[in-house]
Amino acid sequence: MKRYLYHDLIIAGNWCNLKCSYCTSVEDANAFGSNTSASHRRRGATIALADVLDMVDGLRRYVDAPVIKVSGGELFLLANAVELIAELSSRYAHVQVLTNGTEVTPEIVSRLAQLGNVGFNLSLDGHTPEMNAMRWRSHHIGARVTAAFAAMVKECEVLEITSVISDANAPAFPSFLEFLQNKERPIIVVPIPVRGPRADALFSPAVRAGFADLLRGIHRVFADVLCPPAYHSALADFLDVEHGRRRQRCHLANAAIQLFDTGAVTPCPVGWTAEIGNMKKDGPEGVAAQVGVHKMYDLLTRERPRVPVCRNCFSQADIVNLYIEGAIDIAEIARMPLFRAPAAQARLVELKAAARHAA
Numbered sequence: 001m002k003r004y005l006y007h008d009l010i011i012a013g014n015w016c017n018l019k020c021s022y023c024t025s026v027e028d029a030n031a032f033g034s035n036t037s038a039s040h041r042r043r044g045a046t047i048a049l050a051d052v053l054d055m056v057d058g059l060r061r062y063v064d065a066p067v068i069k070v071s072g073g074e075l076f077l078l079a080n081a082v083e084l085i086a087e088l089s090s091r092y093a094h095v096q097v098l099t100n101g102t103e104v105t106p107e108i109v110s111r112l113a114q115l116g117n118v119g120f121n122l123s124l125d126g127h128t129p130e131m132n133a134m135r136w137r138s139h140h141i142g143a144r145v146t147a148a149f150a151a152m153v154k155e156c157e158v159l160e161i162t163s164v165i166s167d168a169n170a171p172a173f174p175s176f177l178e179f180l181q182n183k184e185r186p187i188i189v190v191p192i193p194v195r196g197p198r199a200d201a202l203f204s205p206a207v208r209a210g211f212a213d214l215l216r217g218i219h220r221v222f223a224d225v226l227c228p229p230a231y232h233s234a235l236a237d238f239l240d241v242e243h244g245r246r247r248q249r250c251h252l253a254n255a256a257i258q259l260f261d262t263g264a265v266t267p268c269p270v271g272w273t274a275e276i277g278n279m280k281k282d283g284p285e286g287v288a289a290q291v292g293v294h295k296m297y298d299l300l301t302r303e304r305p306r307v308p309v310c311r312n313c314f315s316q317a318d319i320v321n322l323y324i325e326g327a328i329d330i331a332e333i334a335r336m337p338l339f340r341a342p343a344a345q346a347r348l349v350e351l352k353a354a355a356r357h358a359a
C-alpha cells in the first residue's frame with residue numbers, strides 16, 4: 001500500500017461554463033479521455049456516481065491518502081455534485097472542493113458545511129470585476145460569484161481562495177487582502193502565478209518584478225489572510241531571482257495522485273503530464289503497479305524537474321514542498337484547510353521523513 005497525502009479527483013474536466021484567459025485545463029482534459037462520467041454537457045447533467053466511486057475505492061485499496069481534492073471543469077454544473085461530495089466526505093478525513101463559484105448557491109454551501117469535513121477552495125482573483133478580468137466576462141457572473149463568496153464566508157470554518165496572479169490583479173493584490181481582513185470567518189489566500197503557455201504574455205516581466213517586491217513585505221501587514229510566509233518569499237524568488245523558470249525540486253508526485261473520471265491516472269495533479277495507467281482499462285491493480293515507479297516519477301522529482309510543464313510551475317503545492325524541505329513547520333501548514341485534519345498532519349510528517357531517508 002502506497003501512502004500519499006491526497007488524491008485529486010477530476011470530474012468532467014473538459015466541461016466548464018467560463019473561459020478564463022489563462023486556463024488550459026479544459027482543453028488539456030481531453031488528453032485524458034473525453035468519455036467522462038457526465039451524462040451529457042447541458043444543464044441537468046449528472047455524474048455516474050457508482051462508476052466514479054468504484055474507481056475512487058479501487059484507488060484507495062492501493063494508494064492510501066487522508067485527504068481528497070475534487071474539481072472539474074466546473075463541478076457544480078453537475079446536478080448531483082453535492083451527493084458525490086457527501087460520499088467522499090465519508091471516505092476521507094477532509095474533502096476540498098475547487099470551484100469557480102458561479103453555480104454555488106447558499107443552499108449548497110449550507111449542505112456541504114454541515115458535513116463537517118468539507119471545505120471550499122474558491123477561485124477568485126480579487127474583489128473587483130477589474131481584478132477578475134481574466135475570469136469574469138459579465139456583471140452577472142461577477143454577482144453570482146460574489147454571492148457564493150458571501151455564503152462561504154458565513155458558513156465555512158475556513159475559506160481558502162486561490163488567486164491566479166497576472167497583469168490584471170497583481171498591482172491591486174494588497175487591496176484585495178485588506179478587503180478580506182476581519183471577515184466573519186477565517187480566510188486564507190494562496191496567490192499563484194499564471195503557468196502554462198500564456199504565462200509570459202499574461203504576467204509580464206515588469207509586473208512580475210513589482211509583484212515580487214510586494215510579496216517580500218506582504219506578511220508584515222496581511223499574515224492573517226495569507227498562507228505561510230516562506231511560501232511568499234519562495235514565490236518572490238521564483239518571479240525575480242529565477243525569472244519564472246523553476247529550479248527547485250518538486251516532491252508532489254510522491255505526495256499526491258490524480259484520478260480523472262475517464263479512468264486516467266496521472267502522477268502530478270498540477271501540471272497534467274502523462275497517463276501512467278487507466279482504472280477502466282488496467283484495473284486498480286494494473287494502475288497501482290505503476291504508481292511511484294513509472295519513469296515520470298523520476299523526471300518529475302529530479303533536483304531540476306525535467307518535464308516541460310514544470311518549467312514555469314509554482315503553485316499551492318509548493319506549500320507541501322516547502323514543508324518537506326523544512327522551510328515551513330507543521331504548525332504553520334496546519335492553518336491551511338487541506339492540512340487541518342490530524343491524519344493529514346501525520347501523513348505530512350511521514351512523507352517528510354521518507355524524503356529525508358531517500359536523499
Ligand SMILES: C[S@@+](CC[C@H](N)C(=O)[O-])C[C@H]1O[C@@H](n2cnc3c(N)ncnc32)[C@H](O)[C@@H]1O
Nearest residue numbers: 022023025071073074099100123162194195196
Ligand atoms: C482548472 S480550475 C478547475 C476548478 C474551477 N473551474 C475553478 O476555476 O476553480 C482549478 C484552478 O486552477 C487555476 N488555474 C487555471 N489555469 C491556470 C493557469 N494557467 N495558471 C495557474 N492557475 C490556473 C484556476 O484559477 C483554479 O483555481
Ligand code: SF4
Nearest residue numbers: 016018019020023100
Ligand atoms: S473556471 Fe476554472 S476550469 Fe473554467 S475556465 Fe476558469 S480556471 Fe478553467
